[in-house]
Amino acid sequence: MECIFVFIFQFKELAQAYEVLSDPEQREIYDQYVEDALKEGMGGGGGMHDPFDIFQSFFGGNLFGGGSSRERMQRRGEDVIHSLKVSLEDLYSGTSKKLSLSRNVICSKCNGKGSKSGASTKCAGCQGTGMKFSIRHHGLSMIQQMQHPCNECKATGETINEKDSCPQCKGEKVIQEKKVLEVNVEKGVQNRQKITFPGEADEAPDTVTGDIVFVLQQKDHSKFKRKGDDLFYEHTLSLTEALCGFKFVLTHLDGRQLLIKSIQEK
């Protein structure tokens, strides 16, 4: 019997699936899993298992956004990642930075419907699903169906009559809003630390809003170098200083003036 297996998932999951399928040990477990699932499905008189369920149980519940069936699948918006440059002083003493960002929010006038009457027509490009499909063949027995957002309706699955479009958002369902976020950089945090603002990314209808993530990026310091939790400071001595003793003042990252002197210096 030849079994044609159709599965749909997005790029992220595809990568995850690929990892499993390309690892021989994992692959064996997976093959056994699918075989068992198919046997079970055909023996019980209830027809074959939904291939989605097989994938979902195997790769974990979050494959389709947390639900256990396709009906409950809800799209999740993209996370927005910004890099935030900070000085070594900022990381040493902690700081807080206010950043103004513009984001899409659901139009308040039409509640994200895009039309005055609330009416919309099903998008012809995707039959209202918001997704378009393309098929890729893997050998003889496997067909992979890829999904991508419909460009004709911006993945909303519906189009709006021009005359009926909402005057505030012009049928776009969302409007741009400026928002100030205060990023608190805690004292002593590491370079590349992530600071997340959950659900603050672009809003879209029927979509779980993604996060805004700031990744701290430490600027080079002219005097100090950081290695883990230690600070290194390089100071050049003259030959006389090296032989007869020295002292100098070092300004620390928090502005303190520290007197550094050699043992022989009185």
Ligand SMILES: [Zn+2]
């Ligand atoms: Zn469409």
Ligand SMILES: [Zn+2]
């Ligand atoms: Zn509107």
